[in-house]
Amino acid sequence: MLIEFAIVGVCIIGLFAMLGLVLIMMERKVSARMQLRLGPNRVGPGGMFQTTADTLKLIVKEGMTPDGADKFLFNVAPFIVMIVAMVIMAPLMFAKGLQIWDVNIGILFVAAVSSVSVIGVLMAGWASNNKYSLLGAMRSGAQIVSYELSAGFAILVIVILTGDLKISSIVDGQVNGWWIFKGHLPVWIAFVIFMIAVTAETNRAPFDLAEAESELTAGFHTEYSGMKFALFFLAEYANIFVVCAIGATLFLGGWQPLHFGTGTKFNEIMDYIPSSVWFMGKTFFLIFVIMWFRWTFPRLRIDQLLNLEWKYLLPISMFNILLATLMAIMGWHF
Numbered sequence: 001m002l003i004e005f006a007i008v009g010v011c012i013i014g015l016f017a018m019l020g021l022v023l024i025m026m027e028r029k030v031s032a033r034m035q036l037r038l039g040p041n042r043v044g045p046g047g048m049f050q051t052t053a054d055t056l057k058l059i060v061k062e063g064m065t066p067d068g069a070d071k072f073l074f075n076v077a078p079f080i081v082m083i084v085a086m087v088i089m090a091p092l093m094f095a096k097g098l099q100i101w102d103v104n105i106g107i108l109f110v111a112a113v114s115s116v117s118v119i120g121v122l123m124a125g126w127a128s129n130n131k132y133s134l135l136g137a138m139r140s141g142a143q144i145v146s147y148e149l150s151a152g153f154a155i156l157v158i159v160i161l162t163g164d165l166k167i168s169s170i171v172d173g174q175v176n177g178w179w180i181f182k183g184h185l186p187v188w189i190a191f192v193i194f195m196i197a198v199t200a201e202t203n204r205a206p207f208d209l210a211e212a213e214s215e216l217t218a219g220f221h222t223e224y225s226g227m228k229f230a231l232f233f234l235a236e237y238a239n240i241f242v243v244c245a246i247g248a249t250l251f252l253g254g255w256q257p258l259h260f261g262t263g264t265k266f267n268e269i270m271d272y273i274p275s276s277v278w279f280m281g282k283t284f285f286l287i288f289v290i291m292w293f294r295w296t297f298p299r300l301r302i303d304q305l306l307n308l309e310w311k312y313l314l315p316i317s318m319f320n321i322l323l324a325t326l327m328a329i330m331g332w333h334f
Contacts, residue, residue, distance in 0.1 A: 008100055012089055016086065016234065016238050023240065023241065024233075025047075026284075030292070058229065058230040061225060063225055063228050064225050066130065066223050070127040074127040074128060076123065077120045077123040077127060078124065078228045078229075079231065080123065081232060082234065084116050085238040088110055088113050088242050091103055091106035091107075092245050093167055093254055102166065106165060107165050107246075107250075108165050110167075115145075121144070122137045122141050122220075124137060124221060125220035133220050133223055134220075136220040136222070139302060140219070140220055142302075143200055147196075149309070150194075150309060150317045151194055151197035153193070153320070154197065154317065155194070157186055157187060157321065158170060160328050161183055161187070162179075163328075171253065171255065171256060174253040177253075178258075180251045189316065190324070193313055193317055193320070194251070195286070197309075206293065206299045207300065207305055209299070209301075209305060244286035248285075255275035257270040257273060
């Protein structure tokens with residue numbers, strides 16, 4: 001049993017390392033194309049080894065601890081943020097039969113554990129003994145706690161329609177069609193709200209007020225350097241992958257292939273594509289959408305950010321829950 005745990009742990013750490021390299025390069029290339037430039041193009045073919053070079057630089061860089069900082073909390077904070085992102089991976093279904101832990105409250109587990117990351121962010125800001133870091137951490141805390149409500153309500157819509165919290169059951173319930181197609185208006189509303197909310201929860205633009213360089217110099221990780229800064233940076237991209245994987249699982253069928261009708265030639269062709277390719281393809285599509293947001297919308301002010309959640313998204317989410325409940329009771333979905 002211990003050997004199995006160790007193997008799974010090594011695989012998850014390896015996956016996170018690869019995700020960091022791939023997603024950072026993807027971010028740079030996507031932003032470059034949207035701004036009509038090339039992006040990294042020097043280190044390796046097409047610049048593909050640029051992120052590897054940056055990682056090596058951060059590994060050999062000295063980690064500084066500011067005077068007056070709470071050394072224990074300052075050093076622990078990046079590990080808490082990283083560990084939370086790793087733990088959320090446990091119930092995700094990467095392919096047919098490929099799941100670390102098929103717990104019967106899978107989606108509730110994900111929602112509960114993901115909220116712990118804000119503790120690491122607040123810890124980092126407070127322990128740094130820097131007013132900019134503390135202000136960035138407080139902004140991030142308010143932002144994450146606020147938008148968790150809308151993200152939770154969006155998830156709840158799928159739970160109501162599926163009638164189960166188990167992630168494998170949610171995926172199996174989409175064998176005859178993804179919820180985005182068969183769930184009608186409530187699922188479309190939930191999907192849009194979910195994408196907005198998780199973009200805010202991961203502190204991504206246009207909701208990156210916690211790291212607003214023009215105001216806070218870098219936000220809650222201003223005082224971090226070397227590998228500790230790299231952990232925060234890696235955790236951000238790992239969280240993007242996790243929330244997009246959850247979105248793909250709930251709304252886009254997880255590893256389920258795209259089917260139209262029953263017994264058609266198109267469906268047979270789609271079944272030849274491996275389930276892991278379907279899952280990763282959907283996840284990276286949603287990651288691309290979140291990156292697209294960054295280069296499309298201007299950054300919001302903190303009051304605009306909170307108004308969007310409390311005055312618009314939350315009331316719409318609450319109404320959408322009632323609509324989804326009515327639809328589930330009446331059996332109006334396909």
